[in-house]
Each structure stands twice: as structure tokens, then as C-alpha cells.
Amino acid sequence: MSHMTASVGDPSSLDAAKKVRYKSPTARGRLPALIIFLPPALLLFTLFVILPMGEAAWYSLYRWNGYGTPTEFVGVRNFKVLFNNAAFSQALINNALIIVVSLLLQIPLAIWLAVMLGRKMAGVVAFRLVFFLPYVLADVAAGLIWRFVYDGDYGLFAAVAGFFGVATPYVLADRDLAIYAVLAVVIWKYFGFHMMLFIAGLQSLDKSIMEAAEIDGATGWQRFRYVTLPLLGSTVRLSVFFAIIGSLQLFDLIMPLTGGGPSNSTQTMVTFLYTYGVTRMQVGLGSAVGVVLFVICVTIAFGYKRVFMRHD
Amino acid sequence: MTYNKVNIRGVRRYAFAATTALTMLLGVQAAAAQTVVKWMHVETVPAYIEKWEDIAKAYETKHPDVDIQLQFLENEAFKAKLPTLLQSDAAPDFFYSWGGGVLRQQAQTGALMDLTEAMNADNDAWAKTYKPAAVAGLTFDGKIHAVPYRMGTVSFFYNRDLFAKAGVKAEDIKTWNDFLGAVKTLKAAGITPIAGGGGDKWPLHFYWSYLVMRNGGQEVFEAAKNKQGEGFMDPTVIKAGEQLAELGKLEPFQNGYLGASWPQTLGTFGDGKAAMLLGFENTEPNQRKNAGDGKGLASDNIGRFAFPAVEGGAGKVTDTLGGLNGWGVTKGASPAAVDFLRFLTSQETERELAASGMIIPAAANAEEGLKDRLVRESADQLAATTWHQNFFDQDLGPSVGRVVNDVSVEILSGQMSSQEGAQAIQDATELE
Numbered sequence: 001m002s003h004m005t006a007s008v009g010d011p012s013s014l015d016a017a018k019k020v021r022y023k024s025p026t027a028r029g030r031l032p033a034l035i036i037f038l039p040p041a042l043l044l045f046t047l048f049v050i051l052p053m054g055e056a057a058w059y060s061l062y063r064w065n066g067y068g069t070p071t072e073f074v075g076v077r078n079f080k081v082l083f084n085n086a087a088f089s090q091a092l093i094n095n096a097l098i099i100v101v102s103l104l105l106q107i108p109l110a111i112w113l114a115v116m117l118g119r120k121m122a123g124v125v126a127f128r129l130v131f132f133l134p135y136v137l138a139d140v141a142a143g144l145i146w147r148f149v150y151d152g153d154y155g156l157f158a159a160v161a162g163f164f165g166v167a168t169p170y171v172l173a174d175r176d177l178a179i180y181a182v183l184a185v186v187i188w189k190y191f192g193f194h195m196m197l198f199i200a201g202l203q204s205l206d207k208s209i210m211e212a213a214e215i216d217g218a219t220g221w222q223r224f225r226y227v228t229l230p231l232l233g234s235t236v237r238l239s240v241f242f243a244i245i246g247s248l249q250l251f252d253l254i255m256p257l258t259g260g261g262p263s264n265s266t267q268t269m270v271t272f273l274y275t276y277g278v279t280r281m282q283v284g285l286g287s288a289v290g291v292v293l294f295v296i297c298v299t300i301a302f303g304y305k306r307v308f309m310r311h312d
Numbered sequence: 313m314t315y316n317k318v319n320i321r322g323v324r325r326y327a328f329a330a331t332t333a334l335t336m337l338l339g340v341q342a343a344a345a346q347t348v349v350k351w352m353h354v355e356t357v358p359a360y361i362e363k364w365e366d367i368a369k370a371y372e373t374k375h376p377d378v379d380i381q382l383q384f385l386e387n388e389a390f391k392a393k394l395p396t397l398l399q400s401d402a403a404p405d406f407f408y409s410w411g412g413g414v415l416r417q418q419a420q421t422g423a424l425m426d427l428t429e430a431m432n433a434d435n436d437a438w439a440k441t442y443k444p445a446a447v448a449g450l451t452f453d454g455k456i457h458a459v460p461y462r463m464g465t466v467s468f469f470y471n472r473d474l475f476a477k478a479g480v481k482a483e484d485i486k487t488w489n490d491f492l493g494a495v496k497t498l499k500a501a502g503i504t505p506i507a508g509g510g511g512d513k514w515p516l517h518f519y520w521s522y523l524v525m526r527n528g529g530q531e532v533f534e535a536a537k538n539k540q541g542e543g544f545m546d547p548t549v550i551k552a553g554e555q556l557a558e559l560g561k562l563e564p565f566q567n568g569y570l571g572a573s574w575p576q577t578l579g580t581f582g583d584g585k586a587a588m589l590l591g592f593e594n595t596e597p598n599q600r601k602n603a604g605d606g607k608g609l610a611s612d613n614i615g616r617f618a619f620p621a622v623e624g625g626a627g628k629v630t631d632t633l634g635g636l637n638g639w640g641v642t643k644g645a646s647p648a649a650v651d652f653l654r655f656l657t658s659q660e661t662e663r664e665l666a667a668s669g670m671i672i673p674a675a676a677n678a679e680e681g682l683k684d685r686l687v688r689e690s691a692d693q694l695a696a697t698t699w700h701q702n703f704f705d706q707d708l709g710p711s712v713g714r715v716v717n718d719v720s721v722e723i724l725s726g727q728m729s730s731q732e733g734a735q736a737i738q739d740a741t742e743l744e
Contacts, residue, residue, distance in 0.1 A: 066395050067421030081743070152568040153580075154604070170568030173510070175727075178571075259388075259511070262570040263727055264718075279392045280711040281417060 053294055059287035066283040078288035087264040088289070091272040094179060095248055098268070101183050102190070102243040107236070110191050114198030115224065128199065132192040139189070139252030146185045147172065147257050178261045182254060189253065190246065194239045201235030202228070237308050244304070248297055269293050347648040352383045352397075352404035354390050356575070357597045360670050367661060371652050378648045387574060388512055398423040398642060405649035409458045409640040411450050412702045413709030418640065419457040425641040427456045430650065441659055446674035449636040449702065458638035459653050460674035461662075465634030465690050465700075466518050469595045472613050474503050474587040482615050486629075488526070488555060488622045495564045498587050507586035508565035509577035510725070513717035514705050518590050519559065520720040521633050521704040522619045523552035529626030530699045536741070537708060544738040548626065553723050553730025555622070560724035570725060575602045582608030590619070592635075593672060593690035616689050631699040635706075636674070708741070715740040 060078050062070035082088050113131060117124050134142065149156040152170035161168040171181040205228070213227045229236075251270035258266045260275050267275070269289060277286020351368075355361055361382070368380040383404060385393060390408070397403055398418065409415050418424055431439040431447070439447050439456070446460035470482055478501035480494045498505040509515030524533060528548035535541045536549065566572070566580050581589040582603030589595060600608035621629035639653055655661060662673035669684025672691045682688050694700065705713030715737050722728035728736070 065417060065421060067399060067423060168567070170571065173568040173571030175570070175725075258571065262510070263722060263725065274392075275714075278395065280714050281395055282711055 056287040056290045056294070059284055060291050062284045063282070064284040065281040066278070070284065074284070078285045079292075081285065082288050082292070085276075087260075087267055087276065088269075088272055090264050091267040091269050094266065095250075095268050097179065098183065098186060098247040098250060099244050102186065102247050103240060106187050106191050106243060107194055107239055109187070110194035110239070111198050111229075111232075111236075113191070113195045114202055115228070117195070118199050118202035128196070131195055134189050135192040137189070140256050142185065142189055143253045143256030146181075146188075150181055150257075172258050173262055175262045175265045178258055178266045182257055182261075182266050185253060185257065186247075186250065190243070194243070197235055197239050197242075198232065201232050205231050234309075241301075241304055241309070244300055245297065248293065248300070269296075346377055346379045347646050349378060349380045349646065349649040349652055350383055350404040350406075351380060351652075352385065352390070352407040354385060354387050354408050356384075356386070357594075357601050359597065359668075363665065363668060363670060364656075367656060368652075371655055375648065375651075378652065380652060394418075403642045403644065405645040406459075406639040406641045406653055409450075409638050410703060410706040411458060411636050411638060412706035413713065414706050415450065415457055415640060416452045417709055419452055419455065423643055424457050425643050425645055425650075427459065427641060427650075428454070431456050438654060441676060442657070442674050443676050445700070446636060446638075450638050458640045459657050460636065460638045461657050462637045462671035463635065463674050463694055463700075464593045464637065464672055465632040465694050465697075466522075466590060466592060467616055467618050467690060467693070468588055468590055469581070469599075469686070470588045470615050470617070471581070471584060471586075471609060472615050474498070474584065475615070477501060478503055478587070480587075482617045485617055485620055487620050488523075491620045492559065492562065495559070495562050499562065499564065504566045504580075504586040505562075505564040505588060506566075507572075507577045507580040507589045508569040508724075509572050509574045510565070510570040510721050511573045511576070513714075513721050514703070515574055515577060515590070516724055517705055517717045517720040518633065518703075520552065520556050520716065520723065521701075522590075523555050523622065524549055524704075525631050525633060525699075525701060526619070526622040526627040526629075527552040527555075527625040529628075530631070530701075532626065533701065539741055539744075543741060544734045549734050550730050553733050556720070556723050557726065557730055560726055565724075570721070578602035579604060584609060593687050594670070596684075596686050597669075611685070614686060616686050618693060628698050630693075630696060631701065632694060632697040633701050633703065634694070636700070636702055638674070709744065712737065712740045712744060 059070055061073060061075060063072040063074045063078070064070035117127050117131075137145075148154075150171050152158055152168045152173070157171065158168045169177065171177045209227060209231070210223065213223045218226070249270055250268045251274065254260070254266055254268060254271050255274070260267045260271050270293070273286045273289040273293070277283060277289060351364075353364075355364070361384075364382060368382065372378055372380060394407065398421075403423075409418075415424075419426075442460045443463075446463065447456060450456060450458040450460055468485075475482060475498075478498045480497050485491050485494055495505040528546060532546050532548050536543045536546065566586050569577075572580065577589070578591070578595070578599045579602040580586050581591075581595075582599035583605075589599070592598070596609075596611060596614055599614075600606070602608070618629060619633070621627075639657070641650060641653065657675060659675045659678050662671070662675035662678040663681050665671050666673045666678055667681030667683065669682065669687045672682070672687060672694060673679060679691060682691055701707070704716050707713070708716060719728060719733035719736055723730060723733045
């Protein structure tokens, strides 16, 4: 505030100060702002979130091929068919597997890299860039690239196997291995994002606490476990939240890689919705999947916020 | 800045803006006079696309106010995107169709233009330019919903060199057991017997379809399709599945076949990595295009034989599985689009296309020029057919069709028994 050169005792500044009336933020005072700014946001939210969700719930009670309006009411038959479908059960299992792997492999990897790259040293920006690049790539592009890498005839896997003189594994065509191949791509794609979150978190930490710990004789590992990690707590919780919600919606990566996989072994809820709902012109069934996915996501989102992020 | 200068500069700016706006308006006027015809297809062979573009250009010269745009989507992507596309503003004027239950469902949704009147105008003038079977095949509930374009049949193509190397003679493969014997011989010689497209699934459902046709015959399949009798639980259908499982146990396919798409499968055959392929009549140019070196197998290195008979089966070896392909016209298509379509499928145009070996025409009397050896063989087989059945996954509709695809792959890879597979298909049919 260097432009204010009047000193405190100056009569003109006192008068000026008296003339400024400070309005307390009562509801009455904020009403005009509320009336102007709330409706557009509510409208957008209703139009793009509430309305489609309501419609999906309504469609899920019909047998409908996606054209015109639904006419054949079937009640909860779609849900019955859904939960009896082996492919959907596999999709649920796969989603859970992706969440578990994301939490157990991706986040520790991201934290480890963030700790290494969080400080200022030569070339650290280049490393951050390289690790973040997979996240920037479009999901479909990443899927196509890795499909080629995994290709048993002409891909990178084939070349490496040929170099070592072993038979090439056709990972994407193998019922048991395909899901792990997909998981590898998921980890490769998203660890950079979490790493950046943690780097940001690390940089907001108070350096003096770290120095104090060092002076007190804590080893690197002890410093990490007892000082850094607890302080990073809110970032870790946020990261876990993103990982879970992202894992539930995985679709773009899987379609070019396996399309749901040999014998539905790499189906997730959204790929199931697409292959069994949309392409088979069974939009009612697809909507039922959508409702199930919505319920799961909302439960996790609200439950998680309430339980883990209460103090963040 | 003097007042005068500002004035002149302002006038110049205004004049510039006015002329730009005027030019843009004129430009828009010129563009608006053009009718755009959007033509969506799945063709991948460059030579064929060039032919189409020539036809389009020929039409455009005769009709300067029409602009024909060819749009391409790969087979599986096309099938997946079409429902969404047909309901959007980006719907093409006409699109490739395999007929069957899928076309019927699309027609029932009201997204397609009813062509019956146009076809039957002037004493069936337009309809008569096609083979009667072709028009009948694309008619549902008395209404014609697609313009016939081509017919095709699926048969075995084999690599002559690899057969010679293993000592297998194609002429000796007359029955299903002969075929299994050939597969065993090829495998013993260290050659991959069959190229299979398990990733896309529908290439493998040809095997199940043919076996059902050979075992049960037309009556059983028609009954199953119409939910009569035992449907797909008929013993002959179960037997067909068991024969399929037998083939699967021999592990006749290339490594990684469960993830192979159709273009990849064609490539495997074209690279000489597998001896046989159960494919369309235009397999020869398609394998050339998809081979690793772009050259594929030489034309005289490819042989062809029909799907073998099943001893004791009700079906005949002259029954053919294959397509009756046409162009579905969307509701909002312009008259120019319909007119161009009529031109594209006219007898003269189809004669040209047949002469280049590109299609087996659905137009009447257009086959004389068909000289390409392999396509000619398929055409002759079609001409003598006792029962031409459309692809199961198209004929049974989008939902049951895909269950058939899934089940075929599951039976072949040993994940499902024939009984379970037939039950799954029957359940899906009953839900319709």
C-alpha cells in the first residue's frame, strides 16, 4: 500500500475513513448477489447432472432401444438381468481391483517420486515433465500406443521376447493376464498426476519443521514417516479420492486396448455399459448400469468426505 | 490525430468491413446452393474407394449442385457408433447395411426412410433393376428399407504353398471330419491352420453359424429365429456347438487370436502365417491391403473351397452363409442423395464394379463382366444356392447377434460348453 502516503494523524485521511461505511455481510445485503449468481449455477447443475440422472433412472425401468421414447415398461427386470450377468460381476471385480492397485501401487510410487523431485536441483523440471507427460496424453491415444507395445507379433513385447529368445506372451489375448496389462497402463498413465499433487503438497510444507527434525537426529526414513507423511495427510486423502473416483469411471483406456477383453476379463462398469447397453441397442439395461454406477460413486464420494476428509 | 484523418481512417475501416461481410455472404450463398450428400461406408481397400470416388465425381459433373462426401468408419467402430449417429444431426444420408434384424430394428425406430413407394413407382421401375431375392431380403413387414448393393458368401480361402508344404489337398476336404483332419495335418507340419479374429468375435461366429446351418438346416434355424419349438436348444444346434468345441480343442488358431481384430486376422493370412481363413468373397484384395508388406499373398497362391458338409446333417453343402448388403437411407436424406444412390446401384455402375472384381452385384444382369477368379467362384456358388442365410449376428438383431458372437468365441476357446452357449442364446432371444 505504498500509494497511501497520508500519515495517521492527518485530518483528511480520518474524514475519508469515516466516510467509508463497512457493510456487514447479512443475508439481506447479499440477496441481490445470490439472486443473480445462484440460478445460472443451479440451472447448469440441474440440466447436466440432476436431469440426466433422473432420466437414466426412469429409462432403467424400461426395455428401450434408444430411439424415440421408451414404451415397454419392465420394472426392475433390467437390474435383475444385470446382477445375474457374469460379465457385470467381473466388471465390478475389475473396478475394485483397479481401485486397490491404484491405492497400493500408484500412490506410494507417486509419493516416492515426489519426495525425490520435490526439491530444487539441476534437471528436476525435466524429470517432472517426463513423468507428467503420460497424464497429458489422451486416454484413447495411450490405449492405442500400448496396444501396439503389447502386440505379440510386431510390438515392443515381441521384440524384447525375441531378444531374450523366449516365446512372446500375447498378453492382451490372454484371459488371465489381460487385466494386469491394463493395470500396468493405468499406473503408467496416472502416477504423474498424483506425483504433481504431492510435489505441490510438499512445497507448501514448512521447511523449518523439517530442519528441526534433522537437527534432532531423525533419519531420512524417520523424517519421512513421522514428519512429511502426516503433514501431507490432506494431499494424500485428496489423491486417494481422485484415484478412487477415476478408477470407477475407467473406459477410454480399456476400449482401444482390449474392448472389454478376452471373455469379458477386462470389463469395467462403463465398458460394460457401452458394450452391453449402447451397442446392443439395450439402452434400458445401460441406464440400469448407469444408476448402479451413480449410487456407488455418490456413496463413496459422500462417505469418504464425511469420514476421512472431515478436517481438511 | 486530426479530426479529418480519423474520419478517413474510419471510412476505410467501414468499407473494408462491409466488403468482407458481403464476400462472406456471397460465399455462404454459393455454399448453400450445394446439396451435401453424406455417404458412410466401411470399405478399406484403397482401389475400391478410388472407384467410388470416380463414380461420385461422374455424378457430380452431371449434377454440379451436389457435393458427395465419403465418410469412413472401421467395421466394429461403425456398428458401435451407428445408433448414436442415426439420432444426431451428423447422421449420414445413407450408410452401409448388412440387413437382417439390425436393419429391421433401425427401421422400427423410425430413423430410416421408407423406400417402398420410390421403389414401386412406375410399375416397380426401380425395384426391377435388382435381383428379386435382393429386394426381398431387405424388405421387412412389407416395407423396403435399404437399397440393395451387393451379395456375398463366406467360404474358406487357403494358402496353396502352405497346403502343399503340409501335403493337404483342398479338393479332398468334403466333410467336417475331412476338415478336422486337414487341421491336424497342418498343425503336425508346424503350420498354423487357421487365422481367427477372436478380438472382433464375429469372424469366429461364421464357424458356429455354418455348423448350425449344416446340422439343422433351414427349418431349425428359422424356427429358432422365430422363437418356435425348442429354439436354440434344438439337439442339432447343440451338436453344432459340440463340433465347434472339437475344433477349438485342436487349437487351430494363431497365437493371440483372442485379441486379433479382423484387419489383423487378414494380415496374419496375408503374411503367410496361417493356412486358412473363413472369409468374405473379397478376401483376396483385403488380405493384400492388411498384410505387413502391403503385398500379401499372390493371387494364384490363394485357393478357395466351400464350407464342408456335415455327414448326416439336415443342411446341404450348397446352403450359403453370407451377406446381402445394401445402403440404408436415413429419414432426413435429400432427394439428391436418393438419386445418387439409385445411380450408384444402377445396372451400368454395378456392371463396372463387378467387372473390376469388387462386388457380386445385387443388380439384375450385371454379372457378365465378373472375371476375377475367386470372386467368380463365390458368385457361382451364390447363383446355385439352395438357402442363402444372412449373417447370424445381423439377422438375429443387435442384442441376440452379439450374444451369438460372444458364445462362439467362448465355445471355441473352451470357456463354455455347447449346451451353456445355446442356453445363453436362447435366453437372449426370449428377452427380445
